[in-house]
Amino acid sequence: MDMEKAKDIFLKFRGIHDLLDRGLTIREIIFWLAVVVCLLPGMTAPIALVMGLLFVNLLGHPYAKSGAKATDYLLQFAVVGLGFGISAEQAFTTGKEGFIMTFIAIICTLGLGLIFGKLLKIDQKTSFLVAVGTAICGGSAIAAVSPAIKARQHQISMALGAVFVLNSLALFLFPPIGKFLGLGAEQFGTWCAIAIHDTSSVVGAASQYSDEALKIATTVKLTRALWIIPVAFLSAFAFGQGKGKIKIPYFIGLFILAVLANSFLPSVKLIAPFIDHLAHMALCLSIFLIGCGLSRKLLFAGGLRVLGQASILWVIIAGLTLLVVAL
Template identity: 80%
Template sequence: MDMGKTKTIFFKFSNIQQLLDHGLTIREILFWLALLVCLFPGVTAPLALLMGLVFANLLGTPYATSRTKATDYLLQFAVVGLGFGIGAEQAFQAGKAGFVMTMVAIFGTLGLGVILGKLLKIEQKTGFLVAVGTAICGGSAIAAVSPAIKARQHQISMALGAVFVLNSVALFIFPPIGKFLGLSAEQFGTWCAIAIHDTSSVVGAASQYGKEALNIATTVKLARALWIIPVAFVAAMTFGKGKENIKIPYFIGFFILAILANSYLPMANWMVTLIHHLSHMALCLSIFLIGCGLSKNLLFAGGVRVLGQASILWVIIAGLTLLVIVNF
């Protein structure tokens, strides 16, 4: 036998042996058990986030390198799956009803965020990223705009940390506030879609309020997320960095296709039910993985001033949006 082939076979065999001999640590075992728990029907988004936070801050999260991509794919799958439960007419009406409020909220948030950043003497790019994350869709918007304005890693981390803190808080407090105020499913879904940062927490909070609220929140939220594209282009031109690095959320197109398939293609009830169950599991898994990334170092990376800018901005926008929804 050729000597080169013999060495290759031996090398591959050695790699397999090393893989078989590698034992799971207690941390890794607990991590996989937590992932399995997230697949149970009774597990809610807040519980999944809480488990992730425990791992991030008490136990330490394994597999840190591959976690981010898995989170993105699971969340996108969950959102697209939700489209199979929404009718085209319902989606159109929800998008139409929330369009004006969404547009006003986005531009109002961006303007107010930039002003607050200057008043609090925060770095221009960091303050702008916080404003963008609050105005559009949290971490996704920050990730999309950051390369367009050539933001540095510490600026991105500070903005992400501040936005993620509030995004996590929203997942826990929005449903109780909605129930206390007696908001209808339509009102609560619209409020979640406009006032909560990330898509994951919008879907997670709305899912606790019923299917109608969930459908409205998802539709309005993804319509809001489309504003990433024009805002990123404007930001790139404003900061003079060009537009070649803008990330476009293409999965929204698959969400629209899912709505059209649900509305105009014959689909068995068992198939739609299965897709809904899989979407719920994917959502809980993605939120758990998001929680696993929220270490204390990230959450408070920006210090008091950046967190203060994000908090003031969020409270004002969430409060004004709620007042408009309740009274008009």
């Protein structure tokens, strides 16, 4: 064994040794206790979100650097896992019925977003990111489009902050409104999928309504999320950034595979309920972690004008979509 290999082994061993010797801080202990609470039966998405918001704004995030990636992976696992509770026939029918409404909503939202952005004198890229986040799927759409148009970090933060504020409100507002109006599972699921920004908030709100609403909302939402790809490509050319990078949401393909496996593989059907249960647990935990990422600085990064643009867009799209599904 040469000296370089011996040195590498020594450093790895020393790193593990140091890790074992390192004690947890009180903040880290409270964080892990909160994680355990999120996995308990009866936990709901709104409670998990509030726990995360309180934790980060009172104590700070102990794992801020690695938290964002972990949250993304966990949410993607939850969404793919929900696919094991949906049949291919149901997914196809729901996706086909929601396609036209989704297309119209995206076109209208992008157009209105740019108009309101000009009226409120918001810079073009920030305004466009808010419109894209509202039209397609919130933070995921902003993350996908921002490198395509080469947006700056402060523009991304402003758009994310405005969208996340409204996502948080949606978790609390949509289920009571749906029940007050007597919406059926299909109506509520479709409304959630088109009117709420982020996938996490869509499935979080729908999960409070019914299992049927959750299945419909997840399917229509992921059909809507596929629009990230063409919109990101068109955005790159519209802003003169033809070589901009584009993030493609590959986990949607895994969701489709999960639906197909649940529908056509008998052996998968046996374990599908267990995977679906794990997905629900992962969903609550991911929403808690999303809450832990919403510090006051991020939530109010854009100020009143950007939040105003996002709010006006959201109210219009949510109102029109509700009117259509309720008729």
